[in-house]
Amino acid sequence: MPADDRRGEALRIALVGIGSAATRAHLPALRDAEASGAVQLVGVCDPDGARREAVIAAHPNTAGFADNDAMLEATAPHLLVIATPPSAHLGEMAAAAERGVHVLCEKPLGLSDADVAALRALAREHPELALATVHQYRFATPWRWMARAAAGAVDGGEPFSLHADVERPGTDPLSAGGWRADPEHEGGILGDHAVHYLALFALLDPGCAVVACHREGPGGREVASVEVRIGSAGTGRIEVSYAGSRRANVIRLERRAQCLQMDWADATLTVVHDGMPSRPRTAVSLSDRAVVNALYAPMYDELIAHLRDRSWRMQTTAHTLGVAALLADAIRLAR
DSSP states (O other), X not given: OOGGGOOSOOEEEEEEXXXXXXXXXXXXXXXXXXXXXXXXXXXXXXXXXXXXXXXXXXXXXXXXXXXXHHHXXXXXXXXXXXXXXXXXXXXXXXXXXXXXXXXXXXXXXXSSHHHHHHHHHHHHHOTTSOEEEOOGGGGSHHHHHHHHHHHHHHHHTOOEEEEEEEEXXXXXXXOSSOGGGOHHHHOHHIIIIXXXXXXXXXXXXXXXXXXXXXXXXXXXXXXXXXXXXXXXXXXXXEEEESXXXXXXXXXXXXXXXXXXXXXXXXXEEEEEETTEEOOOEEOOOTTOHHHHHHTHHHHHHHHHHHTTOHHHHHHHHHHHHHHHHHHHHHHXXXX
């Protein structure tokens, strides 16, 4: 039953994939939403029986399944949350869409041009459904400040630059799967870290375009850079590394016409205007796993509040398609 046909009932949610993303971020956010009565977790699916039982123990009204199709048939959810490895995403999205079920899918989508074509076909065949992707960084307050400043440059057609730099000493050691170290089949570092910033750039300009991408190094120790055109005169650069010695995130915005520079380096935000630096202020850090996980809560709040809104669903699906195409372009250019 499409979510816009609900009549005040709790949003019925099914979850496929009970790895680290589910246990560290999705399930805690859903637990809070369940406590408010806004949602009901009706089913979880994973081939690992112990994982299923652990979730069911914490959610007694939830049923466990080893097969996604069986879960969708038995539970009739309004929304399927997909937290499986990237290569499984499209098949699970299609299974949900065929049953009139909205989708919230973990990144990345868009591992190839063929994947993007399949995703576009899915959206075209099911225009009433929301096909949403987990890109939660946009809910971080420092980014919202930077985005407002960058949006002014985009709207005014003035030159500006956005530079995102992510450093990690290897892939996430807490991840239950190894997809992050498999660039050929699962997207690697471009699908893990770079796609978050492609998603942020696409919010500033849905027509932004990847113009260059370079990637080198073996899986799990990759280094990559992506160059993006934003608006009529803006540039974006994303540099990501699994070969670093620390966990660090830096985003820098420079607006030349206003002589404005904003640096968000881990937990500190500094603004320089007309050569006068502000006092550095404490900010959340995107290199902090707890911060990134906590951003799932406002993501779910937005989804629950707006899923019945057709214009929101269309905008959300359009963003999903746009970011998937940007990632596919980056991966293709990197080969």
